[in-house]
Amino acid sequence: MKGPILALAEHRKGEIRDITYEILAKADQLSVKTGSDSICILIEAPGQGLQEGLKGWAKKILLIEAKGLEVFNSEVYKAYLLEITKALKPFLVFLPHTPWGMDLAPALSVKAGLPLVSDCVDIILEDGNPKAIRQIYGGKLYSQVSFKPSSTYLASIRPGSIQVEANPGHDTVIQGFDTPVSIPPLGKTFEEFVETGQGDVDISQAPFLISIGRGIGDQERIEEVRELTEKLGAVLSCSRPIVDKNWLPKYHQVGTSGKTVKPKVYLALGISGAFQHVAGIKGSGTIIAVNKDKKAPIFRVAHFGVAEDLFRIVSALKEKIGG
Amino acid sequence: MDIVVCIKRVPFTQEVDLEIDSGQRDIVKDGLAFVLNEWDNYALEEAISLKERLGGQVTVVSVGSEEDEEVLRRALAMGADRAIRVDAGNRTLDVRCISRILAKVVKDLPFDLILTGAQADDTNEGCVGVMLAEELGLPHASVVKGVEVLDKGLRIRVELEGGTEEISLIKLPALLTIQTGINEPRYVSVMGIRKAAKKELKVLALEELRLGSGSLEPDSSVERLFFPPEQGGAQMLTGDPATIAERILKILKEKGVIQ
Numbered sequence: 024m025k026g027p028i029l030a031l032a033e034h035r036k037g038e039i040r041d042i043t044y045e046i047l048a049k050a051d052q053l054s055v056k057t058g059s060d061s062i063c064i065l066i067e068a069p070g071q072g073l074q075e076g077l078k079g080w081a082k083k084i085l086l087i088e089a090k091g092l093e094v095f096n097s098e099v100y101k102a103y104l105l106e107i108t109k110a111l112k113p114f115l116v117f118l119p120h121t122p123w124g125m126d127l128a129p130a131l132s133v134k135a136g137l138p139l140v141s142d143c144v145d146i147i148l149e150d151g152n153p154k155a156i157r158q159i160y161g162g163k164l165y166s167q168v169s170f171k172p173s174s175t176y177l178a179s180i181r182p183g184s185i186q187v188e189a190n191p192g193h194d195t196v197i198q199g200f201d202t203p204v205s206i207p208p209l210g211k212t213f214e215e216f217v218e219t220g221q222g223d224v225d226i227s228q229a230p231f232l233i234s235i236g237r238g239i240g241d242q243e244r245i246e247e248v249r250e251l252t253e254k255l256g257a258v259l260s261c262s263r264p265i266v267d268k269n270w271l272p273k274y275h276q277v278g279t280s281g282k283t284v285k286p287k288v289y290l291a292l293g294i295s296g297a298f299q300h301v302a303g304i305k306g307s308g309t310i311i312a313v314n315k316d317k318k319a320p321i322f323r324v325a326h327f328g329v330a331e332d333l334f335r336i337v338s339a340l341k342e343k344i345g346g
Numbered sequence: 347m348d349i350v351v352c353i354k355r356v357p358f359t360q361e362v363d364l365e366i367d368s369g370q371r372d373i374v375k376d377g378l379a380f381v382l383n384e385w386d387n388y389a390l391e392e393a394i395s396l397k398e399r400l401g402g403q404v405t406v407v408s409v410g411s412e413e414d415e416e417v418l419r420r421a422l423a424m425g426a427d428r429a430i431r432v433d434a435g436n437r438t439l440d441v442r443c444i445s446r447i448l449a450k451v452v453k454d455l456p457f458d459l460i461l462t463g464a465q466a467d468d469t470n471e472g473c474v475g476v477m478l479a480e481e482l483g484l485p486h487a488s489v490v491k492g493v494e495v496l497d498k499g500l501r502i503r504v505e506l507e508g509g510t511e512e513i514s515l516i517k518l519p520a521l522l523t524i525q526t527g528i529n530e531p532r533y534v535s536v537m538g539i540r541k542a543a544k545k546e547l548k549v550l551a552l553e554e555l556r557l558g559s560g561s562l563e564p565d566s567s568v569e570r571l572f573f574p575p576e577q578g579g580a581q582m583l584t585g586d587p588a589t590i591a592e593r594i595l596k597i598l599k600e601k602g603v604i605q
Contacts, residue, residue: 035506049373095484120472122506125464125523129476133445138565141441141471159357159469164366164373166469167569210485211516214501220509231603237360247349255604267527279507288603290594295360298386309601311594316361320574327597328580329590339591 026113027060028053032077033119039076046117047080049146056148057114065188066103072195079190085198094213097126099206105135106204113175115153120179128179138170139177144184161297162320183290183302220281222274229258232286234277236262238293238314238333242270248292251337254344262294278303292333296321347402348456349393352448353386354408355417356468370570382417385463386504389524391531392462392493395423403427405455409434409447415547422542423534429547440564445477450555460521464489479521486521487514491528
């Protein structure tokens, strides 16, 4: 029998983050195939009690409580996970491919000498061996990746890629971890969280968004779309590259690092559909995408697609509505 | 402040139809344009602007072929002082191998800070920077969106999800992986690249690095590439722009967002 399948819980400001349930679901699903335990690793400050929200999702919760751990720190997590992987000899360890996970997983891989495949959208078993499924080239292609033979495999999982069904309802056993873990002097220390991207428009509440992306090409041409949004009574939003270039303020940004939106209609102009963007528009009623590139990933999530230059469509729309 | 920046040249694949090559493990690269990885461009700009304010040297390093020197030349034109290319020949290297190679090169360079892109446009792994930091035993931070220099270290802003940012202090020497949008990368002219041709670009053969046995054994290998499954997807609206506009307006009316 193979070793257990571990999944690391991610939490912030006292809340378990969604990616945790996603990787727990995958761990649970694979543990049925391997006949081993699914174990959730939860590292928190004493008294936080986050384990309550994780009951049922794994056979066991390995609970580590220590002062200061209400906030993630990759150095501390690495020290714990190093000892945990030694002690539990897991078959697989699932980590979140989030900004925090990106600071942890590669360091743990090097420190523990365990192979890592990052940013996986799925993990499958072939003849008992784990294979990672990844998206590359902006989602235009997938790759299947094998690990070098190892006792333990590390995989970081892209948020939003694993379908979460109902809580499997395990009679979860909560355990502590008795092995002493020495935490080295920290090179990085947390100061505070700040919220950015507040502005005079709240795109998360707008019923009709017209959103622009890299395809706009030129800052000055944003005006042409702005006119259209005003005429149609829509709110202007955008994808990441527009904010990176400082063409629009951050509060217009849709996606993982910006806002999650749920309009009745989302009209995407010149947006290719990077997964970070798509993750922010999944709650939209109807998605209409206009993009010159007929292979753009946005067309896989849109309800209606137009493979055409966005400015031709913008002009035609303006003409139809007059003015 | 002496800074090392690790950069990578990647194929430009937006608005391009990709093909899988006969070995099934890579794309057909003939005919594709190549550019500096977008994240690395921001890392470079950050390094050069820090140098301009604080003095010091910026060294850029890339593991790649002779053609990849194009991005090193560009970095020199942006203001880097010298460049190093590690020639890896035809080897297939994963992120782990690359981080070992970079560690071997970087450890002998003067540095207070190492910057890399948070991830690369092509295979999107986002691993090399932090693996390199771990190899060198350095403090590290990922997806950094702001850097403020203090007396004994840096105050950094890490971009998290949903508009939240984390402010942390980090000791030097350290490694940061840089997120896009942290700055506005400067324009590089063809003339600038020509002028920078005089700057030092050193080429190291892998053998010269005397990496230990096994260092170039990858931890992971691509078995096959495949196209996304054709499922669902958009109903494509076709015709001339006027016809399409009419269809779109009809949908907007049906969904009740316009009168």
